[in-house]
Amino acid sequence: xxxxxxxxxxxxxADARTLECLFVSGEIRELLGYAPEEWLxxxxxxxxxxxxxxxxxxxxxxVLADGRRxxxxxxxxxxxxxxxxxxxxxxxxxxxxxxxxxxVLHEAGGPLARERRRLFAEAERVAGFGVWYWDIVxxxxxxxxxxxxLFGVDPQGFDATFEGYLACVHPDDRAAVRAHxxxxxxxxxxxxxxHRVITPEGVRYLSCHGDVIKEPHxxxxxxxxxxxxxxxxxxxxxxxxxxxxxxxxxxADGFLVMDRDKQISLFNRPxxxxxxxxxxxxxxxxxxxxxxxxxxxxxxxDAFLALAEQLYEHPDEPSFDVVExxxxxxxxxxxxxxxxxxxxxxRVWCFRDVTPRVQAVxxxxxxxxxxxxAREAAERQHRISQFLAxxxxxxxxxxxxxxxxxxxxLIVPALAxxxxxxxxxxxxxxxxxxxxxxxxPAGLVQELASVTARARPLECDPLAHxxxxxRVRELGMKSYLAVPxxxxxxxxxxxxxxxxxxxxxxxxEDLRLAKNLAxxxxxxxxxxxxxxxxxxxxxxxxxxxxIASHELNTPLTSxxxxxxxxxALAHEKDQLSVEVCDRMLGRAxxxxxxxxxxxxxxxxxxxxxxxxxxxxxxxFDLSALVRDVADRFREQxxxxxxxxxxxxxxxxxxxxxxxxxxxxxxxxLSNAVKYGAGRPVExxxxxxxxxxxxxxxxxxxxxxxxxxxxxxxxxxRGVSSRHYGGLGxxxxxxxxxxxxxxxxxxxxxxxxxxxxxxxxxxxxxxx
Amino acid sequence: MRTLLIxxxxxxxxxxxxxxxSRRGWQVEAAPDGAVGLERLRGGLHPEVVLLDLMMPGIxxxxxxxxxxxxxxxxxxxxxxxxxxxxxxxxxxxxxxxGHLRKPFELSELYEAVESxxxxxxxxxx
Numbered sequence: 001x002x003x004x005x006x007x008x009x010x011x012x013x014a015d016a017r018t019l020e021c022l023f024v025s026g027e028i029r030e031l032l033g034y035a036p037e038e039w040l041x042x043x044x045x046x047x048x049x050x051x052x053x054x055x056x057x058x059x060x061x062x063v064l065a066d067g068r069r070x071x072x073x074x075x076x077x078x079x080x081x082x083x084x085x086x087x088x089x090x091x092x093x094x095x096x097x098x099x100x101x102x103x104v105l106h107e108a109g110g111p112l113a114r115e116r117r118r119l120f121a122e123a124e125r126v127a128g129f130g131v132w133y134w135d136i137v138x139x140x141x142x143x144x145x146x147x148x149x150l151f152g153v154d155p156q157g158f159d160a161t162f163e164g165y166l167a168c169v170h171p172d173d174r175a176a177v178r179a180h181x182x183x184x185x186x187x188x189x190x191x192x193x194x195h196r197v198i199t200p201e202g203v204r205y206l207s208c209h210g211d212v213i214k215e216p217h218x219x220x221x222x223x224x225x226x227x228x229x230x231x232x233x234x235x236x237x238x239x240x241x242x243x244x245x246x247x248x249x250x251x252a253d254g255f256l257v258m259d260r261d262k263q264i265s266l267f268n269r270p271x272x273x274x275x276x277x278x279x280x281x282x283x284x285x286x287x288x289x290x291x292x293x294x295x296x297x298x299x300x301x302d303a304f305l306a307l308a309e310q311l312y313e314h315p316d317e318p319s320f321d322v323v324e325x326x327x328x329x330x331x332x333x334x335x336x337x338x339x340x341x342x343x344x345x346x347r348v349w350c351f352r353d354v355t356p357r358v359q360a361v362x363x364x365x366x367x368x369x370x371x372x373x374a375r376e377a378a379e380r381q382h383r384i385s386q387f388l389a390x391x392x393x394x395x396x397x398x399x400x401x402x403x404x405x406x407x408x409x410l411i412v413p414a415l416a417x418x419x420x421x422x423x424x425x426x427x428x429x430x431x432x433x434x435x436x437x438x439x440x441p442a443g444l445v446q447e448l449a450s451v452t453a454r455a456r457p458l459e460c461d462p463l464a465h466x467x468x469x470x471r472v473r474e475l476g477m478k479s480y481l482a483v484p485x486x487x488x489x490x491x492x493x494x495x496x497x498x499x500x501x502x503x504x505x506x507x508x509e510d511l512r513l514a515k516n517l518a519x520x521x522x523x524x525x526x527x528x529x530x531x532x533x534x535x536x537x538x539x540x541x542x543x544x545x546x547i548a549s550h551e552l553n554t555p556l557t558s559x560x561x562x563x564x565x566x567x568a569l570a571h572e573k574d575q576l577s578v579e580v581c582d583r584m585l586g587r588a589x590x591x592x593x594x595x596x597x598x599x600x601x602x603x604x605x606x607x608x609x610x611x612x613x614x615x616x617x618x619x620f621d622l623s624a625l626v627r628d629v630a631d632r633f634r635e636q637x638x639x640x641x642x643x644x645x646x647x648x649x650x651x652x653x654x655x656x657x658x659x660x661x662x663x664x665x666x667x668x669l670s671n672a673v674k675y676g677a678g679r680p681v682e683x684x685x686x687x688x689x690x691x692x693x694x695x696x697x698x699x700x701x702x703x704x705x706x707x708x709x710x711x712x713x714x715x716x717r718g719v720s721s722r723h724y725g726g727l728g729x730x731x732x733x734x735x736x737x738x739x740x741x742x743x744x745x746x747x748x749x750x751x752x753x754x755x756x757x758x759x760x761x762x763x764x765x766x767x
Numbered sequence: 768m769r770t771l772l773i774x775x776x777x778x779x780x781x782x783x784x785x786x787x788x789s790r791r792g793w794q795v796e797a798a799p800d801g802a803v804g805l806e807r808l809r810g811g812l813h814p815e816v817v818l819l820d821l822m823m824p825g826i827x828x829x830x831x832x833x834x835x836x837x838x839x840x841x842x843x844x845x846x847x848x849x850x851x852x853x854x855x856x857x858x859x860x861x862x863x864x865x866g867h868l869r870k871p872f873e874l875s876e877l878y879e880a881v882e883s884x885x886x887x888x889x890x891x892x893x
Binding site: 546549550551552553554555556557558559560561562564565568583584587590591 | 777779780782783784786787822850851852853869870871872873874877
């Protein structure tokens with residue numbers, strides 16, 4: 001019988017009386033999922049729905065009653081709660097005298113349906129979903145095997161009701177699931193929701209899709225799909241996005257992402273703050289307006305856009321540039337292509353406000369520049385100090401003329417290409433110490449020397465004449481500087497500098513240096529002159545002391561010897577005759593008078609210095625006085641062959657200090673006889689315009705030209721002190737006395753040799 | 768009689784020296800300056816001592832001594848320098864004089880200087 005069965009049936013044998021299963025074939029495992037031993041001693045149709053069970057029982061009893069085969073179509077609920085349709089044949093059999101019921105259950109659809117079911121179950125497994133069915137009226141839930149696997153539930157222990165299903169849902173999702181189901185039933189339309197389940201392997205995410213079927217029997221069907229992997233990825237993406245958002249918002253840089261169509265994909269809050277985008281503009285999603293707002297702030301809008309356009313042409317290229325904004329801020333703009341796989345889908349722009357850094361760099365550069373300038377100034381000052389120190393070292397020499405020449409050479413080329421140090425002489429001459437850079441054109445040197453020599457520098461501007469200025473400029477002069485060399489009360493000279501170097505124009509600093517140098521030079525010259533003058537004065541003083549000592553001691557010697565001799569002779573009988581006494585005492589008298597005259601000169605010098613020289617004018621005949629004085633010198637003159645001639649003159653009455661006039665005439669006559677070399681001396685008197693002139697002319701040794709200027713100074717002698725006697729005070733006193741009387745004493749050379757001294761006095765009213 | 772040459776431009780000193788030394792047996796010859804003095808010496812005058820004033824017109828005392836030292840025949844003549852300078856001793860030594868008199872000097876100093884010079888001259892000749 002079974003061999004003729006075209007399909008694999010489930011064969012079962014049941015007790016005819018109790019209808020309990022005595023045997024079930026192994027196919028029950030394949031078709032329904034039960035093990036054969038699970039059916040032993042169970043009612044045969046225990047697994048069928050209640051509606052089928054009564055018919056099946058009736059059919060079995062009918063078969064048992066008349067022994068005829070019956071065929072019944074019914075369902076059996078599989079182990080996975082899946083209803084399976086069968087077409088069952090019921091037979092009565094006897095075995096060993098025992099009547100049994102034989103059932104052969106053929107699955108509706110047969111092996112094809114099984115194959116389909118197998119394929120469906122495989123599809124479920126591969127796609128990760130399971131099918132469910134819920135009889136809303138009977139509250140009976142049927143799941144496919146894969147659904148049990150998705151829920152991680154053992155089918156045997158499953159409560160096949162809605163509550164049983166709900167109990168498998170994650171506790172935190174049950175309320176939401178219930179709400180979704182309730183709403184679907186109420187609205188009688190499809191639904192979708194996601195929920196979690198807790199499986200032995202962990203939490204699983206399921207996506208539930210279903211629909212409500214009203215007819216013929218209210219039920220709900222649907223699938224639940226495992227979306228755990230997708231949800232994990234979604235959560236990962238969400239987390240990554242959240243991290244990206246947080247990172248972008250936490251960054252101090254402004255980010256802007258734009259796609260290939262120049263549309264904004266994303267920007268962060270710092271971007272809005274950096275570009276001062278008002279809230280109204282940022283929420284409007286008006287991207288052109290937002291971009292225009294950015295462009296309005298850029299100083300060079302065209303350059304800003306040009307780079308962006310260039311990068312759209314070259315989407316793979318990164319970029320970096322610095323943008324200056326109109327409000328003074330400076331922004332670094334960096335961009336990188338946004339890639340999705342190998343494809344560039346947009347560009348990420350990063351904006352960073354580097355204004356503080358730029359300012360700090362600028363400030364640092366400024367500080368460095370200031371420091372550099374300070375260092376250069378210090379080095380320049382050091383060079384100047386060193387230069388001045390070197391110049392001062394040169395100027396320390398008493399040989400100031402050599403020193404000035406050395407200083408001029410020091411100045412070139414350190415300060416100038418041409419330098420002249422001029423010393424003004426009292427006679428109007430100028431001594432020049434010049435130095436020239438060897439690269440200077442010879443023509444310029446000559447022109448400069450000529451131009452600046454025509455007038456003393458600083459007394460008038462040698463370059464004031466346009467022609468002179470044009471010439472020296474043509475020859476290469478670029479800058480000119482002249483400063484005076486002054487000491488208190490006097491201008492000693494001038495320091496002149498000329499530069500021919502391009503760009504080397506004298507300025508305030510050069511002027512200060514030149515003034516400093518000129519001051520040092522002037523001081524050095526003045527000190528040297530004063531020192532030399534002091535040395536000269538000391539020498540003259542020493543010489544005077546030596547002469548004075550000689551002049552005073554000589555008559556004293558004769559006096560002392562004479563007195564001692566007279567005393568000695570007085571003790572010898574008849575040795576001290578009247579003749580001897582007269583001669584010796586006469587000599588003594590002469591020496592005393594000579595001493596008196598010398599002492600008188602010394603005292604007069606003291607009075608002149610103290611301005612205590614007094615005059616006592618009286619009226620007398622000047623001609624007569626001159627003759628008297630001349631008479632006193634005749635004897636001395638004749639001894640050396642000199643004749644004194646007085647030109648005839650009428651009486652010259654006037655008011656003068658007689659002793660002083662006598663002294664004046666005596667001094668001149670004494671000199672004329674002393675230095676007359678034995679030649680004649682002429683004296684003339686000449687009244688003129690209320691004044692009177694007394695001239696004494698000799699034809700002797702004359703006066704050397706270099707002595708002329710010093711002749712009337714104290715302690716000066718027009719001749720060697722080793723050759724002629726006298727204190728060297730006569731002419732000095734004569735001039736001082738004459739000036740105090742309102743007159744003057746002058747000297748002239750005499751042609752052919754000799755000197756002519758003149759006393760010029762006011763006539764004075766005769767009283 | 769011993770001979771002494773005084774070279775000095777001061778007539779009073781010359782007269783006085785002549786007067787006092789002649790009383791001591793000296794023959795006193797005089798020259799008013801160095802040139803005349805040299806002329807007298809070259810002319811055969813052989814004084815035992817020369818009294819020499821340093822400050823004279825014409826050839827002064829220094830120049831006189833320089834000329835004297837150049838002539839071997841005259842270089843041995845002892846010279847006594849007369850001067851009013853404070854460093855007359857130093858000056859005297861510098862020109863090779865055997866003695867000096869600082870003005871104003873006394874008769875006793877004159878006598879002593881002349882006698883010392885004479886002795887020095889005798890020793891030099893011997």
